[in-house]
Amino acid sequence: MRTIMHVDVNSAFLSWQAVYNLQKGDKVDLRQIPSVVGGSQADRHGIVLAKSTPAKKYGINTGEVLWQARQKCPDLVVVPPDYELYIKCSDALAEILKEHSPLIQRFSIDEAFLDYSGMSENFGPPVPYAYALKEKIKKTLGFTVNIGIGPNKLLAKIAGDLKKPDMVHTLLNQKEMAEKMWPLPVQDLFMVGRASKKKLNDIAVYTIGDLAKCEPEILKYKLKSHGILIWQYANGLEESPVHEGYNLIMKGIGNSTTIRFDVIDRKTAYKVLLSLTESVAYRLRRVQAVCGVVSVSIRTSELNMYSHQRKLFNRTDVTNEIYKNVVELFNEGWQGEPIRHLGVRVTDFSSSEFTQFSIFDTKDIVKKQALDSAIDRIRNRYGNSIIKRAVLADDQFHAMTGGMGADEYPVMSTIL
Amino acid sequence: MGRQIVKVRADFDVDGNPFPLKFKIVTEEKNLVTVRVDRITKSDTNFYAGNKMLVYHCESIEDGVFKPYELRYEVDTCKWFFYY
Numbered sequence: 001m002r003t004i005m006h007v008d009v010n011s012a013f014l015s016w017q018a019v020y021n022l023q024k025g026d027k028v029d030l031r032q033i034p035s036v037v038g039g040s041q042a043d044r045h046g047i048v049l050a051k052s053t054p055a056k057k058y059g060i061n062t063g064e065v066l067w068q069a070r071q072k073c074p075d076l077v078v079v080p081p082d083y084e085l086y087i088k089c090s091d092a093l094a095e096i097l098k099e100h101s102p103l104i105q106r107f108s109i110d111e112a113f114l115d116y117s118g119m120s121e122n123f124g125p126p127v128p129y130a131y132a133l134k135e136k137i138k139k140t141l142g143f144t145v146n147i148g149i150g151p152n153k154l155l156a157k158i159a160g161d162l163k164k165p166d167m168v169h170t171l172l173n174q175k176e177m178a179e180k181m182w183p184l185p186v187q188d189l190f191m192v193g194r195a196s197k198k199k200l201n202d203i204a205v206y207t208i209g210d211l212a213k214c215e216p217e218i219l220k221y222k223l224k225s226h227g228i229l230i231w232q233y234a235n236g237l238e239e240s241p242v243h244e245g246y247n248l249i250m251k252g253i254g255n256s257t258t259i260r261f262d263v264i265d266r267k268t269a270y271k272v273l274l275s276l277t278e279s280v281a282y283r284l285r286r287v288q289a290v291c292g293v294v295s296v297s298i299r300t301s302e303l304n305m306y307s308h309q310r311k312l313f314n315r316t317d318v319t320n321e322i323y324k325n326v327v328e329l330f331n332e333g334w335q336g337e338p339i340r341h342l343g344v345r346v347t348d349f350s351s352s353e354f355t356q357f358s359i360f361d362t363k364d365i366v367k368k369q370a371l372d373s374a375i376d377r378i379r380n381r382y383g384n385s386i387i388k389r390a391v392l393a394d395d396q397f398h399a400m401t402g403g404m405g406a407d408e409y410p411v412m413s414t415i416l
Numbered sequence: 417m418g419r420q421i422v423k424v425r426a427d428f429d430v431d432g433n434p435f436p437l438k439f440k441i442v443t444e445e446k447n448l449v450t451v452r453v454d455r456i457t458k459s460d461t462n463f464y465a466g467n468k469m470l471v472y473h474c475e476s477i478e479d480g481v482f483k484p485y486e487l488r489y490e491v492d493t494c495k496w497f498f499y500y
Contacts, residue, residue: 020465025419025499085465092466142464 003116003126004242006148006156007097007133009089010165012110013037013050016089017079019142034058035077038066049081053165086110092141100133105242111160113153115242130168138166154190154238155181161188177236182209192230199223208234250287255279255402256343262301263339266331271397273326274389276344279400281319284346285376290315290355292348294322296329299341307343308333314358315350318368322346424487424496435459436472436487441498451476457484467492 009015014037018030034055036048046066058073070076090109097104103115116126123129130147137145148160149170158181159171171177187197189208199222205211211219212234219227232238255276263269273296284291295309308329316322326344357365378387379400388399424439438452458473468491475482486499 016465020467023462023464023467023469025497085467088466090466092463140463141466142462 001117001151003120004150004153004156005114005116005126005130005133006107006150006153006160007093007112007114007137008146008148008157008160009093009110010144010146011050011052012089012143013081013086014052014079015143016086017082018052019089020082020085022142030077030079033077034060034073034075035079036060036066036069037081038069038078039081089141089143093137093145096137096140097133103242103244105244107157111157113156113242116149127168127170134166134168150236152236152238153240153242154233155236157190158188171236174236178209181236182207182212182234184208186211189230189233191226191233196223196226196230250289250349252345252347252349253280253283253287253291254343254345255283256297256341256345257401258299258341259339263342266334268396269330269334269339269342270327271391272342272401273330273344274323275392275397275399275401276342277319277323277326278389279402280344280346281317281322281372282376282379282400284322284349285317285352285372287349288352289349290317290352291322291346292350293346294325294329295345295347296326296333297341297343297345298330298334298339301338301340303340304337305341306333309345311348314361315348315355316365317352317372318365319372320368321362321365418500420498420500422487422496422498426496434470434489436474436489436496439487439496439498453487455482 011031014035015031017037018035022029031052032054033052034057035052036055037050038048039046048060048062048064048066048069051060051062055069055073055076058076060069060072060076066078086109090106093110094104094106094112097112097114101114101116101119105113107113116129119129120126126149130149134145134147137143144166146160146164146166147168148156148158148162149168149172150156150159151172155171155177159169162169162180169180171181184207186192186200186205186208187194189211192200200206200211203214203218203222205214211231214231216228216231219231221227223230257272257276259272263272291312292315293309293311295307297305297307299305310325310329312321312325322344362368375387385399392399420441422439422441424436426434426436428434435456436453438450440448440450443449453474454477455475456472457475460471462469462471470489470491472487472489473484474487475484477483488497488499489495490497
């Protein structure tokens with residue numbers, strides 16, 4: 001039988017920031033006071049990304065709007081996010097885990113799986129080992145983690161989520177599963193979201209135990225193949241290996257942004273779209289891919305969201321080509337309402353090593369590619385805003401909008 | 417505890433470990449004062465939040481008395497911090 005450990009940082013973004021601040025000489029530990037990591041409210045990026053345990057006691061939830069959180073707790077301390085720091089912390093954690101097992105999988109920015117199978121003979125039983133590992137992380141890196149131990153990745157993950165912070169839990173056999181996992185509400189199960197929860201509640205399935213004892217045929221009728229999957233999960237059946245590295249095949253690249261004000265005219269929207277396209281195309285070229293599908297998403301000031309996409313006649317990685325399609329898609333899709341949020345996404349990749357030219361290609365495609373690669377090199381060397389489009393020179397928007405590869409380590413992942 | 421980024425003169429040993437010799441601080445009266453590190457009582461490395469920091473517990477003689485303080489070297493940025 002395998003032994004898998006799941007290491008999960010407790011309120012990751014917040015505790016990383018807290019430890020960093022303490023190291024810099026701050027006296028206040030953000031983890032001990034009601035505090036949240038959140039975007040700036042003035043720029044309307046104001047949602048709670050992570051919260052401290054005292055903030056949780058006020059009923060503040062992740063994903064909540066900042067002003068709502070402030071209403072619940074007027075003394076709330078809000079710190080801005082710092083993705084560079086998070087990646088540094090995540091790398092440091094992975095570095096420590098690598099000293100402990102030859103096989104680790106970084107599941108998301110703050111979670112990792114560690115394969116302990118066959119190691120008990122040399123390193124002792126898994127539980128004391130997990131405690132030692134947890135203490136080592138706390139001592140070296142200054143933040144606390146939860147470790148869950150199970151016979152597969154799924155049970156290890158559920159065990160790790162049982163009670164926080166700074167704990168080790170096990171879910172090793174049927175008996176433990178019945179005691180610890182089955183009484184939990186069904187939405188605590190991996191892959192059971194809001195939609196599935198509603199469907200399950202309709203057939204009187206409220207806990208994971210109910211789900212485990214359910215007839216798989218009924219679930220299949222109600223939820224299709226997903227029903228079988230979550231039934232297996234509820235019974236602790238999951239066999240995926242701990243795969244090393246982070247080589248999930250990238251399926252798409254996208255950037256989106258919430259704009260400081262509602263956009264009501266095309267000209268401003270084009271500027272935002274261009275700025276987003278600049279980052280998307282840059283990242284596309286960085287992974288040496290060309291895209292076959294471009295899509296644009298629009299969220300209106302009433303928070304309705306819709307998107308529009310198109311398959312390209314010929315795959316491309318040229319900023320101008322992608323932008324041309326983005327603008328056309330936007331013109332076709334936009335219904336004239338005030339825009340709060342815009343996104344550009346490219347999918348359907350193939351390698352950019354060899355591409356097929358077409359007789360219908362825009363003129364000078366080679367010249368445009370050379371121009372893009374020159375701009376990329378300048379930006380790599382001197383920073384993203386050193387060279388920008390004239391239309392963005394008024395500094396209303398950045399030369400490139402959106403995160404740069406923070407999603408290479410996603411905050412959430414759904415594939416075990 | 418106060419903190420200041422300071423200009424430091426340091427020795428590096430053959431293993432690449434720096435040891436501060438003297439540094440310049442700005443006093444409350446905005447004067448630039450050079451302080452000589454008379455004694456390093458303890459040095460260690462911390463790796464909190466994945467940020468490598470060399471910490472030196474130092475003492476300097478002021479009016480005939482050893483005054484303790486800390487100097488920290490942030491490896492990623494090559495900056496020295498003075499904590500008092």
